[in-house]
Each structure stands twice: as C-alpha cells, then as structure tokens.
Amino acid sequence: MSELTLTGALGLAYWAETSIKLGVALVVIPTAALMLGYLFLLKMMAFMQSRLGPQDVGPSGSLQLIADAIKFLQKEDIHPAAADRRVFRAAPVVVLASSFLLFVVLPTGPDAVVENLDTGVFYALAVSSLSVLGVLMAGWASASKYALLGGLRAAGQLIAYELPLILAVMGVVIQANSLNLQEIVRAQATGEIFGFGFVGNPFILTQFIGFLIFMISAQAELTQTPFDMPVAETELVGGFHVEYTGFRFLLFFMAEVATTFAFSALATVLFLGGWWIPGFDFDAPILNVLGPMVMLAKILLVAFVIFWIRFTYPRLREDQLQKFAWKVLIPLSLANIVVTGIFKVVL
Amino acid sequence: MADDTDDGTETPGDEARDALAAELAELLGDAVVETHVEAGQNLWLRIEIEHWRTAITALRDAGFVYFGFLSAIDWSDAPEGRYEDTEFDGAGVGEDEEETTSATASDTVRRGGGETRFQLLAHLHAPARHAAVLLKADVTDVDGAPASVPSIIDVFAGANWHEREAHEMFGIVFDGHPNLEHIYLPSEFEGHPLRKDFPLLARAVKPWPGVVDIEEIPPELEAQLEAEVMASFEASGAGA
Amino acid sequence: MSPATVSDGARRFAPGAAALREQQAYVAGQAADARVNVELDTGDMTLNIGPQHPATHGTLRIACRLDGEQVIAAEPLMGYMHRGYEKLCEVRTYPQCTTLINRIDWLGSFANEVPFILAAEQLMGVEAPPRAQWIRTILFELSRIANVSLFLGDMGVQIGALTPVFFAFRDRERVLNQIEEVTGGRFHPNFDRIGGLKDDLPRGWIAETHAVMAKMRGFCDEMEDLLMGNEIFQTRCRGVGVIPKDVALSHGLSGANLRASGVDWDLRRDANPGLAWDQIDWRVWTHPDGDSFARYWVRMQETREATKIVDQLLDSIPSGPIMTKVPLIIKVPAGEAYVSTENPLGEMGYYVVSKGGLGPFRVKIRTPSFSNISIVPWVMRGTYVPDIITILGSLYFILGDIDR
Numbered sequence: 001m002s003e004l005t006l007t008g009a010l011g012l013a014y015w016a017e018t019s020i021k022l023g024v025a026l027v028v029i030p031t032a033a034l035m036l037g038y039l040f041l042l043k044m045m046a047f048m049q050s051r052l053g054p055q056d057v058g059p060s061g062s063l064q065l066i067a068d069a070i071k072f073l074q075k076e077d078i079h080p081a082a083a084d085r086r087v088f089r090a091a092p093v094v095v096l097a098s099s100f101l102l103f104v105v106l107p108t109g110p111d112a113v114v115e116n117l118d119t120g121v122f123y124a125l126a127v128s129s130l131s132v133l134g135v136l137m138a139g140w141a142s143a144s145k146y147a148l149l150g151g152l153r154a155a156g157q158l159i160a161y162e163l164p165l166i167l168a169v170m171g172v173v174i175q176a177n178s179l180n181l182q183e184i185v186r187a188q189a190t191g192e193i194f195g196f197g198f199v200g201n202p203f204i205l206t207q208f209i210g211f212l213i214f215m216i217s218a219q220a221e222l223t224q225t226p227f228d229m230p231v232a233e234t235e236l237v238g239g240f241h242v243e244y245t246g247f248r249f250l251l252f253f254m255a256e257v258a259t260t261f262a263f264s265a266l267a268t269v270l271f272l273g274g275w276w277i278p279g280f281d282f283d284a285p286i287l288n289v290l291g292p293m294v295m296l297a298k299i300l301l302v303a304f305v306i307f308w309i310r311f312t313y314p315r316l317r318e319d320q321l322q323k324f325a326w327k328v329l330i331p332l333s334l335a336n337i338v339v340t341g342i343f344k345v346v347l
Numbered sequence: 348m349a350d351d352t353d354d355g356t357e358t359p360g361d362e363a364r365d366a367l368a369a370e371l372a373e374l375l376g377d378a379v380v381e382t383h384v385e386a387g388q389n390l391w392l393r394i395e396i397e398h399w400r401t402a403i404t405a406l407r408d409a410g411f412v413y414f415g416f417l418s419a420i421d422w423s424d425a426p427e428g429r430y431e432d433t434e435f436d437g438a439g440v441g442e443d444e445e446e447t448t449s450a451t452a453s454d455t456v457r458r459g460g461g462e463t464r465f466q467l468l469a470h471l472h473a474p475a476r477h478a479a480v481l482l483k484a485d486v487t488d489v490d491g492a493p494a495s496v497p498s499i500i501d502v503f504a505g506a507n508w509h510e511r512e513a514h515e516m517f518g519i520v521f522d523g524h525p526n527l528e529h530i531y532l533p534s535e536f537e538g539h540p541l542r543k544d545f546p547l548l549a550r551a552v553k554p555w556p557g558v559v560d561i562e563e564i565p566p567e568l569e570a571q572l573e574a575e576v577m578a579s580f581e582a583s584g585a586g587a
Numbered sequence: 588m589s590p591a592t593v594s595d596g597a598r599r600f601a602p603g604a605a606a607l608r609e610q611q612a613y614v615a616g617q618a619a620d621a622r623v624n625v626e627l628d629t630g631d632m633t634l635n636i637g638p639q640h641p642a643t644h645g646t647l648r649i650a651c652r653l654d655g656e657q658v659i660a661a662e663p664l665m666g667y668m669h670r671g672y673e674k675l676c677e678v679r680t681y682p683q684c685t686t687l688i689n690r691i692d693w694l695g696s697f698a699n700e701v702p703f704i705l706a707a708e709q710l711m712g713v714e715a716p717p718r719a720q721w722i723r724t725i726l727f728e729l730s731r732i733a734n735v736s737l738f739l740g741d742m743g744v745q746i747g748a749l750t751p752v753f754f755a756f757r758d759r760e761r762v763l764n765q766i767e768e769v770t771g772g773r774f775h776p777n778f779d780r781i782g783g784l785k786d787d788l789p790r791g792w793i794a795e796t797h798a799v800m801a802k803m804r805g806f807c808d809e810m811e812d813l814l815m816g817n818e819i820f821q822t823r824c825r826g827v828g829v830i831p832k833d834v835a836l837s838h839g840l841s842g843a844n845l846r847a848s849g850v851d852w853d854l855r856r857d858a859n860p861g862l863a864w865d866q867i868d869w870r871v872w873t874h875p876d877g878d879s880f881a882r883y884w885v886r887m888q889e890t891r892e893a894t895k896i897v898d899q900l901l902d903s904i905p906s907g908p909i910m911t912k913v914p915l916i917i918k919v920p921a922g923e924a925y926v927s928t929e930n931p932l933g934e935m936g937y938y939v940v941s942k943g944g945l946g947p948f949r950v951k952i953r954t955p956s957f958s959n960i961s962i963v964p965w966v967m968r969g970t971y972v973p974d975i976i977t978i979l980g981s982l983y984f985i986l987g988d989i990d991r
Contacts, residue, residue: 048750049749049750049754050753050757145632145634145635149656225749226747232747233641233747234745234747235642235972235975237641311748311750312748312750312813313747313817313819314743314748314814314817314819314820314823315746315748315819315973316819316822317823317974318971319971320822385709385924388924391923412833412836412837413850413852414837414838414839414958415927415934415936415953416938416953416958418951418953420951421949468938468951470925470936470938470953474850474851477858502837503837503838503839504834504837504838504965505837505839505958505961505962516673530665530666531990532669533666540671540674541673545674569915573915576915577912
C-alpha cells in the first residue's frame with residue numbers, strides 16, 4: 001500500500017478524509033462516469049444503428065442524461081397492487097448500491113483510490129454479485145409472472161457465470177501474487193515479458209484466455225446481449241423491471257450503465273495495466289491526475305467493446321447459456337488456472 | 348379475363364378444368380350434385396351435405412392436400428336492405444338490372460347452384476397437379492336455422508379455426524368439433540354477424556357518408572365526362 | 588396449523604380422545620406429505636403473452652400453460668382487432684371496398700388490393716391493359732419487398748438483436764418512397780382500380796427504382812452478414828419450430844412458411860391470375876428444413892428474387908393505356924369469383940359473390956396470417972418461452988391480416 005495518503009499530504013483529520021472519500025465514492029466518480037458513459041453509449045448506439053441519436057439537449061445532446069432524469073422523475077410511481085411493497089422499493093436501491101460500491105476499491109492513481117483494501121479483488125467480486133440479489137428481489141416482489149421469470153433467469157445466470165468470472169480472475173491473482181487491486185496494477189507496471197519491460201506486463205498478454213472468459217462472464221453478469229435473458233425485451237418485456245416506473249426504473253437504468261462501467265474498470269485494472277502510464281515512475285504524484293484520465297479512456301474502450309457486442313449479437317436461450325457456461329467456460333477457466341499455476345511454480 | 352395470360356403457365360385451362368371436373372365427378376360419384384366450370388377461372392363442385400366429410404376426405408386422398416379456406420354464404424336478403432333507402436341500390440342501376448331477390452336464385456348468380464339459405468364453401472389445392480377446386484354444399488334448413496354439419500378437422504387440421512369462424516359468423520354447428528367457441532367475438536356475444544338478418548347497427552343509426560360517392564350522374568353530364576375520360580386515354584395511351 | 592388438529596377442550600377429555608388425536612395426527616401427516624409433494628412438483632403456470640406484448644405486433648394474445656419455461660399448451664386468442672371487414676364490404680360499393688382492404692395487411696397494402704380488383708374484373712369480364720398489369724405487378728412486388736424486408740430485420744429483434752430492425756426501417760423507407768411517388772400513399776395506396784390503375788408512373792421513376800432495387804439487394808447481403816450468418820441466430824433458429832410438409836399443408840400454411848417446409852407452391856407461378864409474372868424469368872425458393880431458420884432463409888431469397896423481378900419488369904414495361912374502358916359507375920354482374928394471389932404473407936384470396944348492383948353480396952377474405960397462425964398450438968408444444976417468440980416471429984403475421 002502506498003505510504004502517501006490524503007491525511008499525510010494535506011494534514012486532514014480522519015473524519016474529513018473519510019467524508020471526502022465517501023463523497024468521491026458515492027457521488028463524483030459514479031456521476032462523472034455515468035454522464036460520460038451515458039452520452040458515449042447513446043452516441044455510439046445511435047451510430048451503430050444508423051440513427052441520429054440525441055441532438056437537441058445541449059451541444060450534440062450532451063445533457064440528455066439530465067433530460068432523461070427529469071423525465072423519469074416526473075413520471076408516476078406505480079406499485080402493482082399485489083406487490084410486496086417494501087421489497088419492491090428496496091430492490092432498485094440494492095442493485096444501484098452494489099454497482100456504486102464497486103467503485104470504492106478501484107484504483108485510479110497511486111493515491112487516487114478511495115479504499116485500498118488488501119482483499120480488493122475479493123471485495124469487488126463479492127459486491128458485484130449483490131446486484132443479482134436486487135434483481136431477484138425485484139422479480140419476486142413485482143408479483144408479475146414476467147418479472148418472476150426474469151428474476152429466476154437472473155439467479156440461474158448468476159450461478160452459471162459467477163464461477164468462470166472468479167476463476168478467470170484467479171489467474172491474475174496468482175500471477176500478481178496479491179488480492180490488492182493496487183498491487184495488481186503495480187505487478188503489471190513493474191512486470192516484464194521476455195525481458196522487455198517498458199510497457200510493463202499488462203495481464204491481457206499473459207492471461208488472454210482469462211481476459212476473454214472475464215469479458216464473456218461480465219457480459220452475462222451485466223445482462224447484456226447475448227446474455228440478456230433476464231431482461232429480454234421481446235420475450236419478458238423487460239423481465240425483472242417490467243413493473244417499475246419513473247424514478248425506480250431510472251435507478252435500474254443507472255445501475256445498468258454504472259455496473260457496465262464498474263466492470264470495465266475492473267477489467268482495466270486486472271488486465272489492461274490499470275491507470276499506469278509507461279515511462280512514469282509508479283509513485284509519481286502527477287499520475288494522481290493523469291491516472292484517472294488513462295483509466296477513463298481504457299474504461300470507455302472496454303465499455304465500447306461490451307456495447308459493441310450488445311448491439312451486434314442476438315440473444316441466446318437460457319439452456320444454451322447454461323450449457324456454454326458449464327461445458328465450455330468453467331473447464332476452460334480451470335485449465336487456465338492450472339496452466340498459470342504451473343508457470344508460476346516453474347518460472 | 349385471365350384466359351389469355353393463363354396460356355403460358357402450367358395452370359389448367361378450360362379443357363383441363365373440364366377434364367378435372369369430369370374426373371372428380373367420377374371419383375366422388377353420387378356425392379356430386381353439380382359441377383360448374385368458369386372458363387379460365389375456377390371449378391366449382393357442389394356436393395351433398397351428407398357427403399361433405401367423405402367427399403373432402405376422398406379429395407384429399409386424390410391429391411388435394413392443401414387446405415385453402417372454409418366459409419359459408421347466407422343467400423337470404425337482408426330485411427333492412429343495404430341501409431341506403433334511395434341512392435345506393437338505385438343509383439345507376441337500370442330497370443333491366445334489378446337485383447335478384449328471390450331465395451331460389453338462378454344459376455347465373457349461384458355458380459354451382461344451391462337451394463337452401465346457407466351454403467358451405469371450401470377451397471382445396473392440389474399442389475402437385477397445379478389445380479384447385481371450390482367445394483360447395485347446401486346446409487339443410489331447420490326452421491330457418493342451419494342444421495349441423497360434420498366437422499372436417501380430422502381431415503384438415505387447419506379447418507379448426509375456419510369452422511369456429513363459420514360457427515360464430517353464421518351459426519352453423521360443426522359436429523365433432525372439439526372447441527366450437529367464438530374466435531373473434533367476445534364469448535357473451537349474441538347473434539351471428541354475417542347472417543343477412545343481423546343488422547349492422549352503426550349503419551342503421553348513422554347515415555353513410557359514402558353514399559355521396561355514388562350519387563347518380565345526370566345523363567347529359569355522363570356523356571360529357573365519358574368523352575373527356577376517353578380523350579385522356581387516347582392522349583396517354585400514345586405517349587406512354 | 589391444520590384445522591384438524593384444533594379441537595375444543597370438551598372433546599379433548601372426552602372418551603376416545605386419544606383415538607381422535609391419533610386420527611388427527613394421521614390426517615395432519617397426510618396433509619404435510621401432500622404439501623411436500625406439491626412443493627416438489629413444479630406445477631403449471633399460465634402465462635399470458637399479449638394482447639399488449641412487443642412480440643405480437645399488435646394485439647394477438649397467446650395463452651400458454653408453462654411448466655417452468657417449457658410450453659405445455661399454447662392457444663392464440665384473437666379478436667382484439669376484429670373490424671368485421673366481411674360485413675362492412677357488403678354495404679359498400681366495389682371501389683369503396685378497396686379502402687378497407689388496404690388495411691388488412693398494412694405493410695403490403697397494394698398487394699391486398701390486387702386480388703380483390705382481379706376478382707371484380709373477372710366478374711365484370713374486363714381486363715386491364717398490359718401496361719397496367721405490368722405496373723400492378725411491379726407495385727405488388729414492391730409491397731412484398733417493403734413488407735418482407737421489415738421481417739428480415741424484425742426477426743433480429745425477436746431474437747434480441749436490436750440493430751437489424753433499424754437497418755430494415757431505414758432501407759424499407761426507400762421502397763416506400765418509390766411506392767409513394769407512384770401512388771401518393773406510403774402505406775395505403777388505394778391505387779388499383781377495376782379495369783386498370785389510377786395513374787401512370789411518374790417521370791424518372793424507373794431509373795430510381797432500379798437504384799433502390801440495387802440498394803435492397805445490398806440490404807439483403809447486410810442482413811445475411813449481420814444476422815443470418817450469426818452463430819447465435821442459427822443456434823436459436825435451426826431445428827426450432829419445425830413444421831413438416833404434411834402438417835403445413837393440412838393447416839393451410841401459405842407463402843414462405845409453406846415453401847420453407849419444402850412444398851414447391853407459389854401462386855404467382857402456379858395459378859397466375861393474369862399479372863405479368865409469367866412474362867419474366869424468376870424462380871421459386873424452397874427449403875427442406877421447415878424450421879424458423881428455413882422460413883427466414885426463404886424470405887431472404889424471395890426478397891432478392893423480388894428485386895430481380897422488379898428489375899426485369901421495369902425493363903420490359905410495355906407502352907399503352909393504363910385503364911381500360913369501364914363505366915363511370917361500377918356495376919358488377921351477378922356471379923361468384925375467387926381470386927387469390929401470392930401476397931407477401933402468403934395466399935390472400937377474395938371470394939366475391941355478386942347479385943348484380945354496386946356492391947358485393949358477400950366477400951369472403953381468405954387471409955394468409957389466419958391460417959399461418961392456426962398452426963401455433965401444434966408447433967408450440969414442448970418449446971421454451973424464448974422459442975415462442977422466435978417461432979411467432981418466423982411465422983410472420985400481421986395482426987390486421989389475422990383479425991380482418
């Protein structure tokens with residue numbers, strides 16, 4: 001863990017540091033990421049689908065997120081008569097919280113990290129699976145068959161895809177010798193391949209299979225096409241969030257984008273070298289400014305790939321997905337761990 | 348009208364239809380009441396209602412395996428007329444062309460003839476021989492209502508919905524149909540809309556604006572209009 | 588908790604209370620067993636798809652019995668859009684009927700008009716001049732392209748790929764523009780007349796249409812790359828919703844649905860009612876598999892074939908009038924006629940009964956989607972919920988064409 005902390009550098013009290021961190025973790029990062037990501041997503045989606053995309057709100061429609069938020073806030077908040085109201089209301093918050101909590105451990109610079117946990121990987125993966133709990137709550141509490149089917153599909157998908165996701169990350173952890181995300185970035189920055197260490201060793205090179213498995217599982221985890229069966233607009237008419245309106249629907253919607261960006265960030269940290277820029281000293285203070293920018297660029301790149309796949313591919317069927325997960329991804333990721341372990345011991 | 352364009356295709360011409368009619372009459376034997384061939388258009392086959400199922404089964408076995416449709420015709424006249432008391436039926440219809448009103452219409456109206464109020468209608472194709480046949484059967488009247496007729500859904504599974512529709516629209520009961528419920532209308536709907544004595548209430552309540560379209564054109568104007576139209580034909584015909 | 592265990596104090600101490608308690612315990616045990624069995628049994632669930640559901644293109648409703656996600660039984664329930672066209676036609680004149688008929692299959696409206704007009708022409712014994720027949724055929728095929736190209740993209744949406752449908756809407760617009768240039772209407776041209784057509788082609792239209800046809804062939808190639816060649820699309824469609832030949836025939840399936848089951852039957856070739864199809868070189872596509880993929884494939888090939896048909900017809904269009912001499916007020920002599928054509932969705936036919944006079948006595952409208960959808964209970968059994976959507980999508984129906 002880096003010695004330089006905000007408390008040390010600026011002489012802030014612990015409570016002040018904590019509240020700043022809390023503000024950054026809960027408001028600034030997600031909002032900035034959401035705004036940029038949302039606009040990026042809308043524009044890219046429009047381009048891919050040969051539509052114009054947002055045009056009117058702000059320059060090139062850049063304020064579309066705010067317009068959408070206002071639109072959703074104006075809508076009536078409807079509860080189905082038979083819904084379990086408390087669970088129904090809690091579900092979107094659970095989903096959103098789980099994706100926002102992910103940002104807590106993501107390092108964006110030598111000191112620009114909210115909480116540098118030694119078990120960062122463990123925390124990130126654990127928190128990200130919480131969202132499925134919210135989805136299941138929403139599906140069950142809506143008292144709608146479509147929502148129930150969506151929730152059940154999400155639960156089935158969680159079991160099938162959490163395993164390869166974690167196993168794919170295991171390879172990285174073995175190679176980096178740490179569960180700390182900052183240390184994983186450091187391992188990539190200081191590592192070298194065949195004696196050539198200028199760009200470090202982004203684990204995408206040595207863990208390429210792991211990266212592929214991670215991206216596929218993340219796609220399923222995010223319920224993006226081709227694994228969007230829990231949502232499945234044309235079958236389940238939106239699946240678990242079919243009964244949600246207005247602000248609660250907006251929470252789901254924000255969570256979807258936010259989780260996409262959180263997972264892109266995780267992929268960046270684990271496989272793409274994180275915030276480090278080749279040529280800089282690992283602890284150089286300037287990286288606290290440049291690091292987040294590099295991170296954001298890489299996050300957008302990964303998110304681009306995620307959405308690119310989303311807008312190109314049709315949807316699999318649930319049983320086909322399960323077959324793919326259990327018969328292909330999990331054996332492959334296990335093999336990946338074995339091979340990584342052997343190399344770790346031999347080299 | 349389609350006679351001359353038929354020549355280039357494999358569609359049976361008149362001889363083919365005549366031959367087909369003779370062949371089917373022989374195949375079905377007593378079941379056939381009457382055959383009617385309209386040159387280059389269609390072949391009608393009127394069969395006895397009691398042979399409806401057996402005749403269709405025989406036709407299916409003879410290669411008419413493609414089920415087109417099944418429906419019915421109500422030949423009675425609507426008591427309300429066509430809801431346009433003056434202009435509609437009167438407009439442009441000369442005295443010599445009065446509508447045939449009697450229930451026992453002449454053969455020129457009914458291709459393939461028929462005596463009773465309701466007539467069943469079905470269309471079958473034989474894809475292998477590029478032929479088609481229109482089947483008709485008179486439904487026996489029982490006190491103004493149609494007697495039940497045998498269902499053909501075990502012959503052609505597709506007849507299921509067509510029979511349901513005919514049942515709901517005409518009130519014809521198909522014996523042996525497992526689920527003879529309303530297909531379009533609400534289950535509590537009363538009456539059979541396509542029967543001629545079922546009033547079209549919207550039309551009865553409100554005058555039909557479309558009547559204006561067919562207002563009678565004065566004779567002196569008609570000649571003038573026709574001359575104009577013909578002149579425009581000649582002009583466009585040459586330059587096209 | 589079972590009511591059987593609740594007994595009042597008097598009874599409890601009455602003679603034979605022990606025996607009663609024993610009996611009650613037995614009953615309670617039985618009830619508990621039954622409960623466990625119920626909980627282990629997945630049980631059936633009724634899922635109501637529609638009438639407001641994105642996959643039903645309107646207001647079709649399918650009541651499904653599900654075991655988990657597997658369909659035990661599926662029954663389409665229609666009538667939410669039944670407009671009673673057969674009854675309404677009886678109180679209108681022949682030219683007024685075409686307005687209604689336009690709205691049966693609203694994506695290929697011009698093609699709806701043609702068989703009705705042909706039936707009326709048969710009864711009247713008139714025939715449209717060759718140029719009118721040619722233009723009719725061209726517009727007919729353009730309707731087919733406009734209609735089916737939307738299907739080619741829409742099938743993607745049914746399977747979860749959003750992008751193809753936007754491409755389809757974009758490229759269909761070109762065809763609609765061509766139709767609009769001739770007829771004045773994008774969707775409901777109401778352009779066909781007894782004895783010919785309302786108007787001739789506008790200047791420059793032929794060259795433009797050639798260009799649009801080239802674009803549509805490009806669109807088909809794009810769909811093939813984007814959707815048909817995709818592994819996931821094939822996994823989802825191949826072997827799903829298989830309809831064998833004999834079942835298809837006995838249900839009266841028509842159009843591409845029938846040809847995808849391997850039946851070589853196309854009314855344009857086999858029962859040409861007098862349009863220009865027999866004057867040009869084209870072929871009928873069939874596919875032996877009978878699954879959803881085959882239906883998609885056949886429609887794709889037919890769209891390509893239709894662009895070639897249009898190209899050939901545009902090149903060979905004869906000169907001459909576009910209207911034959913018909914009376915100003917259309918009176919149709921007594922008689923009966925049935926004319927059916929190979930519409931974008933399948934066999935569309937009109938059985939017109941005339942007793943003389945200005946309007947038809949009875950019009951039976953044989954619509955393709957009605958028969959095509961009647962196979963749903965047969966084909967849905969044993970499939971999964973996602974397959975309901977793909978099979979429905981691949982059968983391709985227009986709600987107005989079911990309900991009329």
